[in-house]
Amino acid sequence: MTSSKKFMDIDMKFGAHNYHPIPVVVAKAQGVWVYDPEGKKYLDCLSAYSAVNQGHVHPKVVKALKDQLERVALTSRAFHNDRMGLYLKHLLDVCGEGFDMALPMNTGAEAVETAIKMVRRWGYEVKKVEHNKAEIIVCAENFHGRTTTIVGFSTDPLANRNFGPYTPGFKIIPFDDPEALEKAITPNTVAFLVEPIQGEAGVIVPTDGYLKKIRDICTKNNILLVLDEIQTGFGRTGKMFCHQHEGIIPDVMTLGKALGGGLLPVSAVVSRKEIMKVFIPGSHGSTFGGFPLACAVGEAALDVLVEEKLAERSAELGAYFLEELKKINHPRIKEVRGKGLFTAVELHEKARPLTEKLIEEGILAKETHDFTIRFAPPLIITKEELDWALTIIKKVLGS
Numbered sequence: 001m002t003s004s005k006k007f008m009d010i011d012m013k014f015g016a017h018n019y020h021p022i023p024v025v026v027a028k029a030q031g032v033w034v035y036d037p038e039g040k041k042y043l044d045c046l047s048a049y050s051a052v053n054q055g056h057v058h059p060k061v062v063k064a065l066k067d068q069l070e071r072v073a074l075t076s077r078a079f080h081n082d083r084m085g086l087y088l089k090h091l092l093d094v095c096g097e098g099f100d101m102a103l104p105m106n107t108g109a110e111a112v113e114t115a116i117k118m119v120r121r122w123g124y125e126v127k128k129v130e131h132n133k134a135e136i137i138v139c140a141e142n143f144h145g146r147t148t149t150i151v152g153f154s155t156d157p158l159a160n161r162n163f164g165p166y167t168p169g170f171k172i173i174p175f176d177d178p179e180a181l182e183k184a185i186t187p188n189t190v191a192f193l194v195e196p197i198q199g200e201a202g203v204i205v206p207t208d209g210y211l212k213k214i215r216d217i218c219t220k221n222n223i224l225l226v227l228d229e230i231q232t233g234f235g236r237t238g239k240m241f242c243h244q245h246e247g248i249i250p251d252v253m254t255l256g257k258a259l260g261g262g263l264l265p266v267s268a269v270v271s272r273k274e275i276m277k278v279f280i281p282g283s284h285g286s287t288f289g290g291f292p293l294a295c296a297v298g299e300a301a302l303d304v305l306v307e308e309k310l311a312e313r314s315a316e317l318g319a320y321f322l323e324e325l326k327k328i329n330h331p332r333i334k335e336v337r338g339k340g341l342f343t344a345v346e347l348h349e350k351a352r353p354l355t356e357k358l359i360e361e362g363i364l365a366k367e368t369h370d371f372t373i374r375f376a377p378p379l380i381i382t383k384e385e386l387d388w389a390l391t392i393i394k395k396v397l398g399s
């Protein structure tokens with residue numbers, strides 16, 4: 001028995017079966033490459049759902065983690081620490097105009113939960129919505145995480161079946177439909193929560209102008225626009241944040257994944273002081289949120305994105321990659337879409353057999369929703385590596 005087989009068997013025996021992983025065991029990783037226990041090498045085209053935009057174990061992020069480990073790792077928020085404020089300032093600088101306060105958490109789902117609590121409280125205390133009546137509008141096919149509240153407004157039965165009763169106060173409209181948003185708004189609406197590109201739904205890119213339209217509708221109706229940029233943020237779509245493609249600024253943004261530089265769960269909510277001020281001592285928190293180790297890693301993760309111009313790289317290589325994918329032109333392909341190095345190929349047939357072939361050939365990719373294969377390599381990928389991937393993808397998808 002190979003050691004890969006041994007590791008997969010023991011996972012399946014002792015680990016809950018809440019995932020259906022591709023049968024590859026990763027034992028080592030560096031940059032865009034991962035290695036199995038037998039030493040076979042794969043190019044990572046999933047990047048841990050965009051949590052590894054900076055590449056695996058980036059030396060600068062690893063050094064920041066190690067250096068901080070030698071000093072202090074965890075303090076809790078009962079005390080100040082000497083990393084958090086500087087890190088949050090750096091994060092807000094990267095977020096740019098429109099954001100002047102941040103709340104650090106750990107996972108993406110926690111950031112979304114934080115945003116939900118914040119906009120509800122803003123609704124009651126600032127907008128003066130009647131107590132316990134606040135409504136948040138969300139989109140069909142959304143993915144915002146796995147907590148009970150969040151899956152309660154998912155439309156995916158795999159994610160929410162038998163997890164009820166669901167938290168009330170959410171209204172679901174179709175994605176990429178500004179008119180539906182306008183119609184769904186009531187005097188009790190406090191926010192619209194949406195992904196600028198729906199990632200887990202299969203890299204669904206809305207019509208050009210969608211973000212501008214929803215920005216206008218939210219402003220006109222005094223409701224907060226909450227963009228979940230956990231997957232689309234930090235260069236993935238060819239801008240530092242996806243909303244920058246349309247020159248808009250959301251009121252609230254949830255961040256995670258690549259903020260942890262591929263090493264730790266690091267998330268945050270960023271917004272304006274006049275909204276963030278609804279959180280007073282005791283109203284929200286997390287034992288680990290903003291811990292020194294995470295702050296050191298987050299700061300280095302941001303530095304790498306900026307210094308290595310990864311958003312620009314994603315824009316340039318992503319446009320090339322998309323163009324080449326479109327050339328495959330095989331009848332099994334229904335659509336090729338994406339922005340930056342956030343791309344997907346939707347098929348007329350089940351994707352699993354093809355992802356398995358890609359894996360055999362050394363490309364680590366995973367299907368979403370049965371018919372779509374997502375390609376989202378680390379943003380540090382070189383043109384040569386991308387060309388190598390294209391040769392294989394063309395061979396597998398085109399024959």
Ligand SMILES: *Cc1c(COP(=O)(O)O)cnc(C)c1O
Nearest residue numbers: 107108109143144145228230231
């Ligand atoms: C991954 C993801 C989340 C959840 O993040 P976790 O760290 O897995 O909790 C939320 N929103 C979006 C858009 C995501 O892609």
